[in-house]
Amino acid sequence: MTLATSLQSDLGRARDERGEVVSVERLEGGIVELTVRVPHLAADARPGEFAQLRCAAGIVPLLRRPMSVAWIEDDCCSFVFEVVGEGTARLAALRGGDRLDVLGPLGAGFTLPRAGGTLLCVSGGLGCAPFPLLASRAVAAGARRVVVLSGAATAARLYPAARFARGAARVEVREATDDGSRGHYGRVTEMVLDALAEAPDVLAACGPNPMLATLAGVLERAADPPRLCEASLEAPMGCGFGTCLGCALPVRADGAAAEPAWALCCRDGPVMAMERVDWAALRALPPASVA
Amino acid sequence: MTLATSLQSDLGRARDERGEVVSVERLEGGIVELTVRVPHLAADARPGEFAQLRCAAGIVPLLRRPMSVAWIEDDCCSFVFEVVGEGTARLAALRGGDRLDVLGPLGAGFTLPRAGGTLLCVSGGLGCAPFPLLASRAVAAGARRVVVLSGAATAARLYPAARFARGAARVEVREATDDGSRGHYGRVTEMVLDALAEAPDVLAACGPNPMLATLAGVLERAADPPRLCEASLEAPMGCGFGTCLGCALPVRADGAAAEPAWALCCRDGPVMAMERVDWAALRALPPASVA
Amino acid sequence: MTIEATDALTLPAGAEPALDLRVDLGRALVLPNPIGVASGTFGYGFEFAHLIDIHRLGCIWTKGTTLHPRAGNAPPRVAETAGGMLNSIGLQNPGVEHVAASYAARFAAWRVPVVVNVAAGDVAEYVAVVRRLEGVAGVAGIELNISCPNIAHGLDFGREPAAAARVVEAVRAATSLSLTVKLSPNVTDIAAVAAAVESAGADAVSAVNTYVGMKVHLGIRGPVLPRGTGGLSGPAIKPLALAAVAAVRAAVRIPVVGVGGIRSAEDALEFFVAGAAAVQVGTASFADPGAALAVLDGVVAYARREGLQRLTELRWSPPPAGD
Amino acid sequence: MTIEATDALTLPAGAEPALDLRVDLGRALVLPNPIGVASGTFGYGFEFAHLIDIHRLGCIWTKGTTLHPRAGNAPPRVAETAGGMLNSIGLQNPGVEHVAASYAARFAAWRVPVVVNVAAGDVAEYVAVVRRLEGVAGVAGIELNISCPNIAHGLDFGREPAAAARVVEAVRAATSLSLTVKLSPNVTDIAAVAAAVESAGADAVSAVNTYVGMKVHLGIRGPVLPRGTGGLSGPAIKPLALAAVAAVRAAVRIPVVGVGGIRSAEDALEFFVAGAAAVQVGTASFADPGAALAVLDGVVAYARREGLQRLTELRWSPPPAGD
Numbered sequence A, B: 001m002t003l004a005t006s007l008q009s010d011l012g013r014a015r016d017e018r019g020e021v022v023s024v025e026r027l028e029g030g031i032v033e034l035t036v037r038v039p040h041l042a043a044d045a046r047p048g049e050f051a052q053l054r055c056a057a058g059i060v061p062l063l064r065r066p067m068s069v070a071w072i073e074d075d076c077c078s079f080v081f082e083v084v085g086e087g088t089a090r091l092a093a094l095r096g097g098d099r100l101d102v103l104g105p106l107g108a109g110f111t112l113p114r115a116g117g118t119l120l121c122v123s124g125g126l127g128c129a130p131f132p133l134l135a136s137r138a139v140a141a142g143a144r145r146v147v148v149l150s151g152a153a154t155a156a157r158l159y160p161a162a163r164f165a166r167g168a169a170r171v172e173v174r175e176a177t178d179d180g181s182r183g184h185y186g187r188v189t190e191m192v193l194d195a196l197a198e199a200p201d202v203l204a205a206c207g208p209n210p211m212l213a214t215l216a217g218v219l220e221r222a223a224d225p226p227r228l229c230e231a232s233l234e235a236p237m238g239c240g241f242g243t244c245l246g247c248a249l250p251v252r253a254d255g256a257a258a259e260p261a262w263a264l265c266c267r268d269g270p271v272m273a274m275e276r277v278d279w280a281a282l283r284a285l286p287p288a289s290v291a
Numbered sequence C, D: 001m002t003i004e005a006t007d008a009l010t011l012p013a014g015a016e017p018a019l020d021l022r023v024d025l026g027r028a029l030v031l032p033n034p035i036g037v038a039s040g041t042f043g044y045g046f047e048f049a050h051l052i053d054i055h056r057l058g059c060i061w062t063k064g065t066t067l068h069p070r071a072g073n074a075p076p077r078v079a080e081t082a083g084g085m086l087n088s089i090g091l092q093n094p095g096v097e098h099v100a101a102s103y104a105a106r107f108a109a110w111r112v113p114v115v116v117n118v119a120a121g122d123v124a125e126y127v128a129v130v131r132r133l134e135g136v137a138g139v140a141g142i143e144l145n146i147s148c149p150n151i152a153h154g155l156d157f158g159r160e161p162a163a164a165a166r167v168v169e170a171v172r173a174a175t176s177l178s179l180t181v182k183l184s185p186n187v188t189d190i191a192a193v194a195a196a197v198e199s200a201g202a203d204a205v206s207a208v209n210t211y212v213g214m215k216v217h218l219g220i221r222g223p224v225l226p227r228g229t230g231g232l233s234g235p236a237i238k239p240l241a242l243a244a245v246a247a248v249r250a251a252v253r254i255p256v257v258g259v260g261g262i263r264s265a266e267d268a269l270e271f272f273v274a275g276a277a278a279v280q281v282g283t284a285s286f287a288d289p290g291a292a293l294a295v296l297d298g299v300v301a302y303a304r305r306e307g308l309q310r311l312t313e314l315r316w317s318p319p320p321a322g323d
């Protein structure tokens, strides 16, 4: 049995900040980009880390909602999401000047490629969220090339390619849609093998857990996978900072332990080495595992 | 024992209407006047009747909030209130164009004076709400004179005198404040005896239950009280239309019954003949009886 | 009393197998559809008859009715809480004589079954009320309230399986009508009470009545409700009611009527998953008089979309117990 | 362990009589103030130590701690409901050995008392855990969790007065520390359980643990939580917890620690009115890590405004029972 409880949380950097909403942009396909003035988070957040957003002062919703930091500019952070329930509906209804409590940065983020290295990002749906920041930081850290594979159900729901790069050079976006309305006709994971042929040093993935599980299968079958493959995972969260123990995800047990092993998405993740995740167990979880 | 349960409710006129907010006016002293396009209610409501306003689609607040119909103009009704809790806060936050579910008209309203008669209105605080409509309808029905005694804690919280008359002739407003900042220095009920000297035919009162109980005492001691004295009472409401039996108010038992007798505020009231109310029992209720 | 499913709810012949919404509550009481309204939240139907089309409802469960008229408790009687409300009405009602002699004839003219909810302080009183309702046209069945928290001794029968069985046996012997027993959730083991009343002859159980709760008023440094506590209803209790329905469902074979916090079709469908055969919409009707009809429409639309023939297909089968 | 009220909470000499916030939980455990944090919602304090000034808290009640480490239940483990949340953590914890050998030394360095919440499957295990904590510096007291709904047999002891008394007697004999027993609200008569554990030697009781609840997922036509049910906490249960505290208060003389849905100073004050001697802030800390401190500040401000010397002055005395 592996116990996720440890004392090594990096909460030293987290702070609960009262932010000020700067803008709420509505993109095509229902995607929303919310920009908030949060100097502390803007100064401290790294790609793949997330924040807990308090969608309402009242009791609906009761808990905060986790959102990846999608972009940082000056003292503002942006979050990218779509309305799927009460919490995201409230976030989308915010207006410039409104206050928003933002707790972060939280969790473990992505590893940047070495200078001169290459990064392959695999994005499914709203899994796009962490990649603008990751791409720009990777380029800033000297990455030779960043390729983003971006998939969605249909063209309208693709995150706009230009928003991945946001002006950074050396960022290339390749698209896929389930209905073939733009780019590759099929799942984004089907484009991975080709991209691996370009021998990226680091692979970073984000999307629904089932998509990530599929990706893990592709990587297992790949002849020469990247030396580092990381994925940002999701779990329903009570607190977001390692206390409620609510966000368990199945990980491979050390050794031959018969008991299940769990990691905490909010502390050991959300970004985890893909080899650490027990993908079979993750697949077996009900879809409700993210409700 | 008197049972309030009867089949004689006048719900035939009530309808649940999806209104459209026309304006939300903020007066001095925190008073809010909310105007909603509700053709059915505007056509049917009589002075002293109320409507149940659905302050939110969600669960906070869970129940509707009762508001007297304060004014009718064309197909719009106005409500006058101040923010005392979640429900009124939500109503005050509405904006022109918002939708608002309005169920009404509900309850029993005020009796109009005969043509040529005179009406004395006694208003305490937000008890002003039903009087603009009552005054105008009384004048329209041929009342010779309408006197409004209007009291509040301090000048800023007095309902503006001009809003009682709204242009109608023959409406006179006399004010009182607890702190003497305007008009009579003291309670509005202290002005009643003088006004009774003018021999009004009908007295109509609205205000906090304790103020009404005080008024009842004044009237008992009066030499020659008006032939008809009515008051609009308050009780916390579950439904507003006579079903939940939640809005009981103590009334005088018929005969010598030892058991308590209750009337339903939403059906037998909110406007009741003052002689029917058991004022001693009403006074004995905790202030929480309106929470 | 049998009421056929209305045409609107049956697919044209030749199309897919029709959706059958009927719910058999025993002794010839068949509800035309599974969406009804909860006792105490719909009176005897007369007020709502002005506001909505009551004939589309699956059932009206009336206000708790006692042997003698009751004036009810001192106010305040209701208080709002987070996502819920407390009530302490104290069973204000005109008494069974008035219901049988005057109201029932009006029920008989309606196309919706009316089940009279019956409350009492002791076994003899329960029996007397039920006897008076026997053979009265317009009374489609009995719901035995052994669980009202707002009168003295109101909870006693519902709190203990043996006591519950005793009253149900006596009532069973006194009525030929369909008999549903309304369970109290304020117990250690609601499934045990359900099993006991099933053995005692109940045709169905309904779960749940309200939860004992308190609201405190800081100004008076005491409870808002004069009796201290009241019964909590509304969305706040929905998760508790769902757990209770699932537990009861696993313990009995008779139909379970689910109630607690339902305000949308989705809520109702969740109760069907948990094992309910029918549901009652309660507190939600106060804020939205049309709530039960909206629930019905939503449930039918869902069932059509999913190609269901009976709503029981939604039912979840719990895996065998274990750690 | 005695901790003095901080200066900030005491009026200057010569002013009105000082406000005394201390709460005596027996056996020399005196909380500096009555606002603490609930078991399972604050871990062992280490995460929150980064986020807030934990030294201002009245008490930290730790996560439920068992004899052996536990990995916890399969996910999902949490689900939101109307004004509440369900959890089914399954007592994930590192085991008492790790707590005693490693965490306790860190507790000892804090200026806030840390009471270890203890859970077990049988009496021997309870005794073994408590024994291991005896005499360990940094452990200020024991809170006995006889009411966890999320493990097999987790509720058994809390559901029956005699069973509860049995485990408390055994634990009492094994510890000299202040012993608080955390009561389950999922019972017919919580006051009877409270009275039984008082007789068995408890120094205090805390009420309440979570309510058994279920959330249904329509997509999978089954419960969201793999075990079917979980424990409901949050504002939705506040009225139920207040009623439970008032009932327990009337049945015992030992202090009652109130818990359930507290998110504001007003909520906490309501529990003092209902009879609590201290309170725990639980779920609210998830959405607002500073919730407990804000509650403390608000309670102190209120007490000052009202000229209280002790919060027990707020306590409501129920009138003698009757109809």
Ligand SMILES: Cc1cc2nc3c(=O)[nH]c(=O)nc-3n(C[C@H](O)[C@H](O)[C@H](O)COP(=O)(O)OP(=O)(O)OC[C@H]3O[C@@H](n4cnc5c(N)ncnc54)[C@H](O)[C@@H]3O)c2cc1C
Binding pocket: A050, A061, A065, A066, A067, A068, A069, A079, A080, A081, A082, A083, A084, A085, A086, A087, A088, A089, A126, A129, A130, A233, A234, A235, A236, A237, A265, A270, A290, A291
């Ligand atoms: C670490 C982390 C980072 C995240 N970053 C982002 C992001 O940058 N952009 C973004 O759009 N979303 C992100 N999510 C998911 C996001 O938190 C959920 O979509 C959000 O909590 C839903 O809240 P709601 O109240 O709107 O919906 P709810 O009412 O809570 O749920 C509505 C439906 O949404 C789905 N849902 C609920 N929670 C989740 C979840 N955690 N993941 C996926 N689906 C869910 C369920 O199917 C549910 O039925 C992140 C999640 C985690 C754990």
Ligand SMILES: Cc1cc2nc3c(=O)[nH]c(=O)nc-3n(C[C@H](O)[C@H](O)[C@H](O)COP(=O)(O)OP(=O)(O)OC[C@H]3O[C@@H](n4cnc5c(N)ncnc54)[C@H](O)[C@@H]3O)c2cc1C
Binding pocket: B050, B061, B065, B066, B067, B068, B069, B079, B080, B081, B082, B083, B084, B085, B086, B087, B088, B089, B126, B129, B130, B233, B234, B235, B236, B237, B265, B270, B290, B291
């Ligand atoms: C028939 C009727 C007609 C009414 N008409 C008007 C009107 O025209 N204008 C107006 O301002 N108010 C009116 N009221 C009172 C109004 O309904 C309440 O102020 C409102 O329900 C408070 O809702 P809330 O959610 O804002 O406050 P809540 O959160 O419910 O309560 C906040 C505080 O307000 C007080 N309060 C709550 N309910 C009432 C109540 N029914 N009466 C008095 N105080 C209360 C309590 O002290 C409580 O602590 C009327 C009440 C009734 C019964």
Ligand SMILES: Cc1cc2nc3c(=O)[nH]c(=O)nc-3n(C[C@H](O)[C@H](O)[C@H](O)COP(=O)(O)O)c2cc1C
Binding pocket: B238, B244, B246, C038, C039, C040, C041, C063, C064, C065, C087, C089, C091, C117, C145, C148, C182, C208, C209, C210, C232, C233, C234, C235, C237, C259, C260, C261, C262, C280, C281, C282, C283, C284
């Ligand atoms: C105001 C009110 C009065 C009630 N009266 C009764 C009653 O007389 N008999 C009864 O069995 N249940 C009564 N109930 C309980 C409801 O029938 C129902 O079981 C409970 O409210 C839970 O459902 P809900 O959350 O949908 O309201 C009453 C509930 C309310 C809110």
Ligand SMILES: Cc1cc2nc3c(=O)[nH]c(=O)nc-3n(C[C@H](O)[C@H](O)[C@H](O)COP(=O)(O)O)c2cc1C
Binding pocket: A238, A244, A246, D038, D039, D040, D041, D063, D064, D065, D087, D089, D091, D117, D145, D148, D182, D208, D209, D210, D232, D233, D234, D235, D237, D259, D260, D261, D262, D280, D281, D282, D283, D284
């Ligand atoms: C995620 C979570 C974990 C909990 N774990 C424990 C526990 O280990 N031991 C315990 O006695 N209570 C536990 N509880 C119950 C709380 O201590 C508290 O009794 C309950 O949540 C009600 O308070 P609240 O509404 O303020 O959260 C837990 C509650 C939650 C939400």
Ligand code: FES
Binding pocket: A236, A237, A238, A239, A240, A241, A242, A243, A244, A245, A246, A247, A264, A265, A266, A267
């Ligand atoms: S969300 Fe609470 S521990 Fe991860």
Ligand code: FES
Binding pocket: B236, B237, B238, B239, B240, B241, B242, B243, B244, B245, B246, B247, B264, B265, B266, B267
């Ligand atoms: S408010 Fe429901 S009966 Fe009057």
